[in-house]
Amino acid sequence: MHKIIIEGNKKLSGNIRISGSKNSAVALVPAAVLCDEEVTIANVPNISDIDALDEILNSLNAKVVRNEDVIKIDSSKISNKLIPENLSKKLRASYYFMGALLSKFKKVEIHFPGGCSIGARPINLHLKGFEALGAKVEEKDNLFVITADKLVGTKINLDFASVGATINLMLAAVKAEGTTIITNAAKEPHIVNVATFLNNMGAKISGAGTSEIKIIGVDYLHSCFHEVVPDYIETGTYMILASLVGENLTIENIIPDHVESLISKLEDMEVPMKIGMDYITITAPKTLKPVNIKTQVYPGFPTDLQQPMATLLTQATGKSMINETIYENRFLNLLELNKMGATAELLTPQKAIIVGPCGLTGKKVYASDLRAGASLVIAGLVAEGKTIIENADYVLRGYEGIIEKLTNVGAKIKLQEVNK
Numbered sequence: 167m168h169k170i171i172i173e174g175n176k177k178l179s180g181n182i183r184i185s186g187s188k189n190s191a192v193a194l195v196p197a198a199v200l201c202d203e204e205v206t207i208a209n210v211p212n213i214s215d216i217d218a219l220d221e222i223l224n225s226l227n228a229k230v231v232r233n234e235d236v237i238k239i240d241s242s243k244i245s246n247k248l249i250p251e252n253l254s255k256k257l258r259a260s261y262y263f264m265g266a267l268l269s270k271f272k273k274v275e276i277h278f279p280g281g282c283s284i285g286a287r288p289i290n291l292h293l294k295g296f297e298a299l300g301a302k303v304e305e306k307d308n309l310f311v312i313t314a315d316k317l318v319g320t321k322i323n324l325d326f327a328s329v330g331a332t333i334n335l336m337l338a339a340v341k342a343e344g345t346t347i348i349t350n351a352a353k354e355p356h357i358v359n360v361a362t363f364l365n366n367m368g369a370k371i372s373g374a375g376t377s378e379i380k381i382i383g384v385d386y387l388h389s390c391f392h393e394v395v396p397d398y399i400e401t402g403t404y405m406i407l408a409s410l411v412g413e414n415l416t417i418e419n420i421i422p423d424h425v426e427s428l429i430s431k432l433e434d435m436e437v438p439m440k441i442g443m444d445y446i447t448i449t450a451p452k453t454l455k456p457v458n459i460k461t462q463v464y465p466g467f468p469t470d471l472q473q474p475m476a477t478l479l480t481q482a483t484g485k486s487m488i489n490e491t492i493y494e495n496r497f498l499n500l501l502e503l504n505k506m507g508a509t510a511e512l513l514t515p516q517k518a519i520i521v522g523p524c525g526l527t528g529k530k531v532y533a534s535d536l537r538a539g540a541s542l543v544i545a546g547l548v549a550e551g552k553t554i555i556e557n558a559d560y561v562l563r564g565y566e567g568i569i570e571k572l573t574n575v576g577a578k579i580k581l582q583e584v585n586k
């Protein structure tokens with residue numbers, strides 16, 4: 167266990183280089199087991215969620231070689247056995263082994279995944295899709311046994327444009343007989359990144375990034391080289407930070423189109439930005455206008471930036487509203503922000519009002535989940551005095567080298583092992 171300690175209220179200048187996308191990489195690594203040869207994935211973020219997937223691959227006897235941001239995975243001789251529950255519980259993305267192993271072996275045994283406690287997070291749409299492809303799903307005490315004599319392409323309409331279900335069904339359908347069409351598919355950049363990876367191996371997927379994805383089943387997937395797309399949530403987190411304490415702070419190696427919804431909100435807040443082909447430079451303005459945020463599926467405002475954004479709204483002059491529509495329980499950071507001096511109030515479990523600007527003071531706070539942790543890191547960097555963020559391992563799950571990246575631009579921030 168770790169805590170993050172921050173001495174706040176310092177201007178940050180220089181460059182922050184964005185890493186490969188967590189939510190893309192955590193799908194690409196399980197997708198690699200579909201390959202009949204070795205694959206190479208580059209720009210993989212060095213985060214604990216990837217370490218957890220590495221452990222799962224090892225438990226299946228895959229050959230994994232990691233060297234800095236490059237991971238080579240050879241699953242040609244993997245064994246299809248039960249993934250130990252302590253491993254699948256470590257992260258949400260373990261559910262991608264459902265689609266991948268079902269596709270490869272027509273059978274998978276796996277427990278309900280872990281992940282941040284931000285709502286109920288059922289996987290009914292994944293399971294319904296597997297059944298539509300011809301699989302039988304049995305569940306007892308959180309253990310899923312999914313089997314199929316064969317998988318046959320079909321039309322699957324998702325009730326909700328779920329990221330996880332869209333990717334899992336692409337994985338399950340990639341070697342199915344015939345054509346699968348997923349309608350109301352999720353459109354996030356990582357959906358496109360995963361489809362491109364599978365196509366690089368010889369899959370026939372079209373339409374990724376639109377609401378209708380077509381997958382023509384193939385028998386064999388060959389070796390390929392693939393790169394993880396830059397992380398637009400990490401990008402957005404640092405853009406929000408820069409809007410508070412940036413002095414010509416440049417966020418680089420990014421795809422500005424992926425953060426269009428955030429750029430538009432920051433423009434409304436009158437944050438000056440210089441937007442280049444693959445970078446954004448921000449200097450924090452003296453005052454910020456309040457805005458209302460409603461989280462939506464991509465290209466709407468991402469739920470994963472809602473909590474970091476809440477910290478920014480504490481410094482806007484006036485009343486801002488947040489409507490979280492994706493998760494039932496993603497406001498636990500507000501209690502901690504209030505401890506530091508914010509005035510945020512929950513109107514309903516999914517609606518909050520924040521009135522600013524308020525002076526933030528360093529306090530001992532608790533990271534209840536990954537993006538709550540990011541929200542508190544930003545608050546700590548703005549606040550007067552010392553902030554101690556407990557349960558900081560959550561932050562390390564999703565932000566590669568956050569301590570080094572922030573130290574390099576002038577932050578006083580350190581990671582400390584608990585009991586040391």
Ligand code: EPU
Binds near residue numbers: 327493536
């Ligand atoms: N949902 C269902 N049934 C399903 C699937 C989803 O009801 O079968 C509901 C969920 O309960 C939730 C909503 O749909 O309320 C969104 O779920 P979605 O499936 O889109 O999300 P996810 O696959 O569980 C991924 C990311 C999340 C990110 C969401 C939305 C990974 C490993 N996780 O989760 O990332 O919030 O998409 O973009 O890719 C994070 O990075 O902090 C994080 C939580």
